[in-house]
Amino acid sequence: MDGEELRRRYAAGEINFSGLNLSGVNISGSEPMEDVFINIDLSGINLSGANLTDTILAGANLTDANLSNTNLTGANLGQCKLIRANLSGANLTKACLDVVKFMDSDMRGAEL
Template identity: 85%
Template structure:
């Protein structure tokens, strides 16, 4: 039996705790998830395009092949998150914690990374960084890029 995905558009779930481990296979477009706790949640193949994830806790979340295009990830916690093959194009990262994140084959293009912590992140060299600008970026080996830099 084919199950259709639910589509939630322009929904507000700010400051909610949905810390789960079961897969969430839905489509969330332009949803306000600011301040939400999604620690350990399984968002494999989920579409979160345009979501506001400001101050969200996505630590240790599984975001494999998730579509996070045009999201706001300001002060978001993605430490230990699995972002393998995730689509993070035209995303606003600012003061984001991506320490220990798995980034194998992720796409982070046309994006601004400001004061983002990627210390201990894995497979940073496998990321498609086309058109991405960084400043104050802490790389996987602890190196800090303090000035504007284009890949």
């Protein structure tokens, strides 16, 4: 699956994408409104190295997600669950981290 299909399926009402491997995929679209994934289940997803710049993931379940080396610059992660998430080397510059649940997450080398 690529970013375009993820957006299409989300727009069709699907919200459970747990366990997907989208390693290195750019799910950011050219239009900001394409980048809205609110209350989506991405638990266990592999987004290592993906470009999620300015993506809205508010309320997303990212438990056990691999977000290593992911570009999350300006992303809205408000109220996300980042339990046991791998954020090593991730770029979180200017990201919204309001009320985020960080538990046992790997943040080594992450840029905040």
